[in-house]
Amino acid sequence: xxxxxxxxxxxxxxxxxxxxxxxxxxxxxxxxxxxxxxxxxxxxxxxxxxxxxxxxxxxxxxxxxxxxxxxxxxxxxxxxxxxxxxxxxxxxxxxxxxxxxxxxxxxxxxxxxxxxxxxxxxxxxxxxxxxxxxxxxxxxxxxxxxxxxxxxxxxxxxxxxxxxxxxxxxxxxxxxxxxxxxxxxxxxxxxxxxxxxxxxxxxxxxxxxxxxxxxxxxxxxxxxxxxxxxxxxxxxxxxxxxxxxxxxxxxxxxxxxxxxxxxxxxxxxxxxxxxxxxxxxxxxxxxxxxxxxxxx
Numbered sequence: 001x002x003x004x005x006x007x008x009x010x011x012x013x014x015x016x017x018x019x020x021x022x023x024x025x026x027x028x029x030x031x032x033x034x035x036x037x038x039x040x041x042x043x044x045x046x047x048x049x050x051x052x053x054x055x056x057x058x059x060x061x062x063x064x065x066x067x068x069x070x071x072x073x074x075x076x077x078x079x080x081x082x083x084x085x086x087x088x089x090x091x092x093x094x095x096x097x098x099x100x101x102x103x104x105x106x107x108x109x110x111x112x113x114x115x116x117x118x119x120x121x122x123x124x125x126x127x128x129x130x131x132x133x134x135x136x137x138x139x140x141x142x143x144x145x146x147x148x149x150x151x152x153x154x155x156x157x158x159x160x161x162x163x164x165x166x167x168x169x170x171x172x173x174x175x176x177x178x179x180x181x182x183x184x185x186x187x188x189x190x191x192x193x194x195x196x197x198x199x200x201x202x203x204x205x206x207x208x209x210x211x212x213x214x215x216x217x218x219x220x221x222x223x224x225x226x227x228x229x230x231x232x233x234x235x236x237x238x239x240x241x242x243x244x245x246x247x248x249x250x251x252x253x254x255x256x257x258x259x260x261x262x263x264x265x266x267x268x269x270x271x272x273x274x275x276x277x278x279x280x281x282x283x284x285x286x287x288x289x290x291x292x293x294x295x296x
Contacts, residue, residue, distance in 0.1 A: 008219070009050060015211035018044045020192035030192045033204035044204050052203035053216060057223040059162060059201060063185075064227025068162025071154070072217070073175050075099060079167040079207075082214040086221035089151065091228070093161065094153035095175075103161065104178040113147055114155055120144040148168045160184060165220055168207045169194045182276045189216055 012018075016090035020026070020034065035045040060070055072094040074083035087094035096104070103110055120140055123129040129137055164179050166172050166188040174201050176198055179186045188199040196202040196291045206212050 005050070007131075008053075008215075009046060011215055012049065012205070012212060013046060015215055016209040017049055017205040017212035017215075018046050018204045019209070020044050025032075025193045026197055027193055029195055029197055030190070030204070033196070033202075034192060044192065049203060049205045052064060052201065053219060056165075056201050056203055057219060059185070059187065060165075060220055061223045061227040061230070063162040064224050067231060068161070069093060069157065069159075070205070070220075070224055071157070071161035071164045072096070072220075073099065073164060073172055074167035074213070074217075076168055076171055076207075078210045079213045082210070082217045083167070084153065086217045090221040090224040092221075092224055093157045096153060097149050099172055099175045100142055100150055101174055102178075103154070103175070104182055104184070107160070110151065110154070111158075115157075117147045117151070118143060120147075150186030165217075166199075166215075167213060169198060187220075189213065 018035070020030075023037055023040050023042060026034070026042055027201045030042075033045055033048045037043060045229065054273065056223050062164060064070065070090075070094060072083045072087045072093045073079060074094075075096060075098055083094050084096045087096075100110070120143065123132075123140065132140070151295065160182060163185045163189065164175070166175055166179075166186060169176050169190055175190075176186060178184075180198070185196075185200045187201045187203065188194075190196055190199060190202045191204050191205070191207045194202075194207075196204070203216065
């Protein structure tokens with residue numbers, strides 16, 4: 001583990017994850033994550049980067065193991081390819097082209113557009129599109145491509161994600177606001193010009209270095225895959241937990257098998273006192289005779 005972590009630190013430093021923005025562009029709230037400055041450029045503390053990355057990996061693994069999904073968000077040119085590739089590899093949702101306002105807060109409308117995409121694709125699959133005019137066919141083609149470009153990554157997302165990973169919170173400020181409004185935990189790669197207080201778990205680092213982004217997203221995607229392996233183990237535990245319930249039902253059945261004789265007797269006892277008033281008399285006479293004998 002120590003060797004792999006040392007290699008991870010070396011790869012991140014070689015990728016330039018420690019380079020921040022110019023001193024004049026810094027956000028004072030990023031001061032705890034800044035190591036110093038060189039040539040009027042802030043240098044990010046790599047220890048804080050590794051600490052944030054390890055915490056983010058642990059959080060994502062626990063979230064995925066509990067059955068929740070992760071949404072990767074990165075629409076800038078440097079992050080677009082890495083986000084799409086790693087999200088597909090891990091089987092999670094992503095937004096790599098453009099964050100549409102209301103993607104989370106107005107999810108019903110987004111689902112309606114995805115349903116429209118399925119309708120358009122059926123026209124091509126069934127060949128029904130050939131019955132339309134050439135102009136209408138071109139119009140529907142453009143509509144389908146536009147929806148697919150913006151919403152292809154969240155096509156299978158039928159519920160709110162358990163956690164969001166965002167690259168460059170200044171660019172994705174709408175996504176951050178929607179996540180905070182709905183209470184979705186956020187993990188973000190933030191540079192020295194960002195506000196870490198808007199993020200639940202910040203990872204300080206260079207959000208413009210393509211190699212650094214690829215390394216961080218790959219590490220988080222590996223945590224997603226590890227968390228999915230935990231999902232497959234939990235159903236087996238659930239099946240084991242259901243076995244005692246079957247035993248309890250059998251024990252009840254066995255109790256019912258032995259119960260008919262006493263149950264019939266109790267039903268007879270309930271009816272007998274009403275029909276034979278002589279039965280309760282001995283029970284009342286016994287406690288009355290005992291104290292009389294003791295007094296004599």
